[in-house]
Amino acid sequence: MSTVAMPGTAEHSWSADPYADALRAGRGPLFLRRSDGWLLPLEVERWCARADAVDREVLDRCEGAVLDVGCGPGRLVVELAARGRTALGIDVSSAAVAHTVGLGGPALLRSVFEPLPGEGRWGSALLVDGNLGIGGDPGALLERLTRLLAPGGLLIAETDPLDIDERASVRLVGVTGGTGGTGGTGGTGGAGSTGATGGTDGTGRPGDQGTCGTPFPWARLGTPALIRYARPLGWHTVAQWSAGGRCFLALRNRRTSSSAEPPKSTAVINSQRARKPSADRPVAAG
Structure with a gap:
């Protein structure tokens, strides 16, 4: 499957200067830019x-050990750790992983498509802040999560407020000015939101960009599109809700097994957290 090669592309993109700089500063501007x-x-x-409060409601719904896919700077993993929950964040950005670990959250420099601790035993997985877009192939991502979760495991995904099903090649861009044009706005969420700008300087030309990452595949899905992808793969809808201008869908996989065990992840995660990840080489599985 072509998505196996996607993590390398995404790693270089999300580890690029615009994203790392924004995380270090704790603020934008930062955009995904289409061609x-x-x-x-x-x-x-x-x-x-x-x-x-919106995040905490999402975490309240999680079951068992939680895998945060594309954890970013780690606010959800850190909150789960503070609650005494077994959790692990994964991200292809070394800056994001460093930020998470620095706050006391367990995290690995790893793509979701690479080998992970506790495969087939995670109770819940999170795809928030637009991370349904990872790899640009929603079907492949859902198939991978089926293998990562325990039988009957729970996926909580944040969806776009609009009924959208879009795949595109994008770049991470730190914009320094010239974003006078505006596009449609249907929300103010993260990478999955519709609070987008037209990216023009008022003349129809793209605005002045600062640092810019390499292109990588991305997707944006509304709730109806996610359900369409998920149903044929054996997922069924558990809950659907919106809060704070953000939309969410909880799905459960139908895979069953009589021998599933919860991830023995506390020791594994803690030991791996102590290792120093490299931007070029993910931490090896424990």
Whole structure:
């Protein structure tokens, strides 16, 4: 499957200077930019803040050990750890992993498509802040999560407020000015939101960009699109809700087994957390 090669592309992109710089500063501006100049704003400030009420409601719904896919700077993993929950964040950005570990959250420099601790035993997985877009192939991502979760495991995904099913090649961009044009706005979420700008300088030309990462595949899905992808793969809807301008869908996989065990992850995660990840080489599985 072509998605196996995607993590390498994403790693270089999300480890690029615009993203790392924004995380270090704790603020944007930071955008995903399509080839036509359209810009999707990323909510770096919210990602770098503590988990808010909307986040905490999501975490309240989690079951068992929790895998946060694309954990970013780690607010959800840190909150789970503070609650005494077994959790692990994974991200292809070394800056994001370093930020998470620095706050006391367990995290690995790893793509979701690479080998992970506790495969087939995680109770819940999170895909929030637009991370349904990882790899640009929603079907492949859902198939991978089926293998990561325990039988009957729970996936909580944040979806776009609009009924959208889009795949595109994007770049991470730190925009320094010239974003006078505006596009449609249907929300103010993270990478999965519709709070986008047209990315023009008022003349129809893309605005002046600062640092810019390499292109990588991405996807944006509304709730109806996610259900369409998930149903044929054996997922069924558990809950659907919105809060704070953000939309969520909880899905459960139908895979069953009589021998499933919870991840023996506490020792594994703690030992791996002590290792120093490299931007070029993910931490080896424990």
